[in-house]
Amino acid sequence: MAQRHAYILDRVKKEGNVRVADLLAALDVSAVTIRKDLALLEEKKLLFRTHGNVSLANPYTKDRDVNEKENILADQKTRIGLKAAELIEPDDAIIIASGTTVLQLARAIPKEMRLTVLTSAMNISMALLDKPNVEIVQLGGIVRKTSTSVTGNYAESILDNFTCSKLFLGVDGIDPEQGCTTSNMMEATLNKAMIRTAQKTIILTDSSKFGRRGFGKICMLNEIDQIITDDGISSSMVQDLENIGVEVTIV
Incomplete structure (x- = not known):
């Protein structure tokens, strides 16, 4: 039993998120045995279980203040934002949603570039103010103070008047079963409307x-076109995403 537990913890530590089915195949034991092993390890707070998966980190996100989130993995977010800026073309019309990683994209947009940006986040608009050739369309609605962004029916209705080439979207969670999620239900609904408005959806996430x-569930993974992330992503996750047609860019 001790050897199984050591194997499970070592694999979860290396991969971050492991399917229970993969553990069953590797250890060649019964489902009952694996369930008991995982229950014991979770009781000791050594891992967390969700349906069909185990991970080291608590898989359930909570709503945190944008100023707190901006300091987490700041270097990775900066690199992701710089890479995403390379996808923007002159005279593009794009949507930049809310989040600290997409904020780095806004900051990375060249000052001389001409484009139109629709955004729900006031801090995104502020980051674009010193770029004279960027036309900013600020969505209106109910302000979420933790994210400095707006949500609600009014913001969604404004999107009906536009068609954009790309949506740059930040998320709070990416899970093989639940897809892309955020900690706020109303923001998830607005994000869905953004996906309908854009020709291509690009997720920026550490x-x-x-x-x-x-x-709040935004969409399934097969509804997105590309993910830009850092090299902390596991090879198995990259393979799963590419198998369903999602382009993965690692910085």
């Missing part, structure tokens, strides 16, 4: 979000 789940 690797800590993989295997995590938020309260």
Whole structure:
């Protein structure tokens, strides 16, 4: 039993998120035995279980203040934002949603570039104010103070008047079963409307979000086109995403 537990913990530590089915195949034991092993390890607070998966980190996200989140994996977010800026073309019309990683994208947009940006986040608009050739369309609605962004029916209705080439979307969780999620239900609804408005959906997220789940479901993984993330993502997650047609860019 001790050897099984050591194997399980070592694999979860290396991969971050592991399927129970993969553990069953590797250890060649019964499902009952694996369930008992995982229950014991979870009781000792050595891992967390969700349906069909185990992870080291608590998979359920909570709503945190944007100022707190901006300091988490700041270097990775900066690199992701710089890479995403390379995808923007002159005279593009794009949507930048809310979040600390997409904020780095806004900051990375060249000052001389001409484009139109729709955004729900006031801090995104503020980051674009010193770029004279960027036309900013600020969505209106109910302000979420923790994210400095707006939500609600009014913001969603404004999107009906536009068609954009790309949506750059931040998320709180990416899970193989639950898809892309956020910690706020109303923001998830607005994000869905953004996906309908854009021709291409690009997720910008640091690797800590993989295997995590938020309260509000945005979309399934096969509904997105590309993910830009850092090299902390596991090879198995990259393979799963590419198998369903998602382009994965690692910085």
